[in-house]
Amino acid sequence: MKEYCFGIDVGGTTVKLGLFNQSGDILDKWEIPTRTEDHGKNILPDVAEALEKKLQEKNISKDDVIGAGIGVPGPVDDNGVVHRAVNLGWDVFNISEVLGSLTGLPVKAGNDANVAALGELWKGGGQGYKSIVMVTLGTGVGGGVIVNGKILSGCSGAGGEIGHIHIVDDEEDSCGCGNHGCLEQYASATGIVRLAHRRLQSVTEPTALKDSGVSAKTVFDAVKAGDTVAIQIAEEFGLYLGKGLAAVASVVNPEAFVIGGGVSKAGDILFSFIEKNYKKYVFHGSRDAKFELATLGNDAGICGAAKLLLD
Amino acid sequence: MKEYCFGIDVGGTTVKLGLFNQSGDILDKWEIPTRTEDHGKNILPDVAEALEKKLQEKNISKDDVIGAGIGVPGPVDDNGVVHRAVNLGWDVFNISEVLGSLTGLPVKAGNDANVAALGELWKGGGQGYKSIVMVTLGTGVGGGVIVNGKILSGCSGAGGEIGHIHIVDDEEDSCGCGNHGCLEQYASATGIVRLAHRRLQSVTEPTALKDSGVSAKTVFDAVKAGDTVAIQIAEEFGLYLGKGLAAVASVVNPEAFVIGGGVSKAGDILFSFIEKNYKKYVFHGSRDAKFELATLGNDAGICGAAKLLLD
Numbered sequence: 001m002k003e004y005c006f007g008i009d010v011g012g013t014t015v016k017l018g019l020f021n022q023s024g025d026i027l028d029k030w031e032i033p034t035r036t037e038d039h040g041k042n043i044l045p046d047v048a049e050a051l052e053k054k055l056q057e058k059n060i061s062k063d064d065v066i067g068a069g070i071g072v073p074g075p076v077d078d079n080g081v082v083h084r085a086v087n088l089g090w091d092v093f094n095i096s097e098v099l100g101s102l103t104g105l106p107v108k109a110g111n112d113a114n115v116a117a118l119g120e121l122w123k124g125g126g127q128g129y130k131s132i133v134m135v136t137l138g139t140g141v142g143g144g145v146i147v148n149g150k151i152l153s154g155c156s157g158a159g160g161e162i163g164h165i166h167i168v169d170d171e172e173d174s175c176g177c178g179n180h181g182c183l184e185q186y187a188s189a190t191g192i193v194r195l196a197h198r199r200l201q202s203v204t205e206p207t208a209l210k211d212s213g214v215s216a217k218t219v220f221d222a223v224k225a226g227d228t229v230a231i232q233i234a235e236e237f238g239l240y241l242g243k244g245l246a247a248v249a250s251v252v253n254p255e256a257f258v259i260g261g262g263v264s265k266a267g268d269i270l271f272s273f274i275e276k277n278y279k280k281y282v283f284h285g286s287r288d289a290k291f292e293l294a295t296l297g298n299d300a301g302i303c304g305a306a307k308l309l310l311d
Numbered sequence: 312m313k314e315y316c317f318g319i320d321v322g323g324t325t326v327k328l329g330l331f332n333q334s335g336d337i338l339d340k341w342e343i344p345t346r347t348e349d350h351g352k353n354i355l356p357d358v359a360e361a362l363e364k365k366l367q368e369k370n371i372s373k374d375d376v377i378g379a380g381i382g383v384p385g386p387v388d389d390n391g392v393v394h395r396a397v398n399l400g401w402d403v404f405n406i407s408e409v410l411g412s413l414t415g416l417p418v419k420a421g422n423d424a425n426v427a428a429l430g431e432l433w434k435g436g437g438q439g440y441k442s443i444v445m446v447t448l449g450t451g452v453g454g455g456v457i458v459n460g461k462i463l464s465g466c467s468g469a470g471g472e473i474g475h476i477h478i479v480d481d482e483e484d485s486c487g488c489g490n491h492g493c494l495e496q497y498a499s500a501t502g503i504v505r506l507a508h509r510r511l512q513s514v515t516e517p518t519a520l521k522d523s524g525v526s527a528k529t530v531f532d533a534v535k536a537g538d539t540v541a542i543q544i545a546e547e548f549g550l551y552l553g554k555g556l557a558a559v560a561s562v563v564n565p566e567a568f569v570i571g572g573g574v575s576k577a578g579d580i581l582f583s584f585i586e587k588n589y590k591k592y593v594f595h596g597s598r599d600a601k602f603e604l605a606t607l608g609n610d611a612g613i614c615g616a617a618k619l620l621l622d
Contacts, residue, residue: 143562152458154597158564164561166557246477247476248562251456252470252563253468283475285467285468286465
């Protein structure tokens, strides 16, 4: 019986890899650099070589391996077709076929945020639920929608791109996507810094926050210390995020939202700002959705990637 | 081999019923009144009796019937549990079990808007697609999300409630759901009349529209005749609906939107107002979604209900 499985999470600077057993225990995990030069043509051969070496090192036969799952920072559809991954230099191609051919293993692929959501459902903050939306508050706002245990990839892999829901009409700054007023511009770590700069320029109340060096962490640390201005910034963050997640819930009616990414290190205090706005704007049929913190951190990607194979 | 199937669409005043063969041809269709008195306790027994009579009339044995699908005006989850249907007087119960027991047939159930979406995917404006969002612009704005041929019901049957996405911040009128600023308040037939009244009160340009008796139909008829004020109203409608559908696409990335309901009788001209705003606000990965008109009209519900059994 096949008893092993690989989970791979391709990032812009490193590829994280994990060796799993069927129960989902991580037997080993390691990283290799992501070689993005030459349109990223070395990335998949490097991954294949790393898997081969690991099998030799552990003395595992390829016959005992179910396959490899891989998460990619770009849209991936249900057939394993990557629809460009700008940070890796990749154009459109079927990654399941290419990595499958390089490794001789069955390969399933997904978008990295979607795959991380699957990981959190399986072994993290989403355990016990069948349908969740994972919200990753990092440099951007990533999203992953899981319905009845399966990733909702979308027809061209752009499902769960909740960071680009339009939230504010009169925004003059551009989002990374080219639009104006996307959720990501207010609810990401970068967005919180933007909100802080704007408020600190006009505020008259005393505050421990300083315009230079302000970060999502310093904002929420100050919130915990009772800083009025920091609380105002967090209120604004919570208004936009609560409103955005209410829109998401009106579409997919999940059991829970799982909040991850760097900003989520602030902990449960986030929920006090998000949930009241969520409940204000959401359709009543979705008002009871739970809010949970992600627990897997950087392992969410390799776990979810492995889970792609274990379904 | 079982070769027949029933599709049932429960509305607030009539229940529509259809007898189908496996290929989805409608062999017969008819209606019975919806008896909503006494908390709607007669509705399902009436339906069961109607099915029994039809089998006798057509001389069809129950052994040749695959089952019955039923669409309900309220949230229904994947297990067939109705989470209240206010217009029918129904509380929470498992309709698949109750109607199954009354008829002796396998019964599958769904929310009426979701079931209609499945019908349009199968035999209507969504043919050829696997993942669509159906948008029903009637008295309200209904939605149905189909992903890879299956209804996305949501954890408590509130999936696809896109009419209640928050779109406008400073709205003073209440939506039927109790919130303020829902998409339904601007993009339904009723919403278009509201937009028209507001504009006609302040407008100075000449227009054929009159404040009394204005309707979605008179607005779009005037649009087709080149009426400037009617075009302004349609632009406002398109702005809100385009923005709302962009949010929907950021979550589920459908291949197409299928527009139905009374307002859709205006035809393709609707798309000119919706699509430009959709493309302005949507994440680029979903920009190529197609817009189609629904084609089944009142038959969408019974068709989709039958399709629930034929999967």
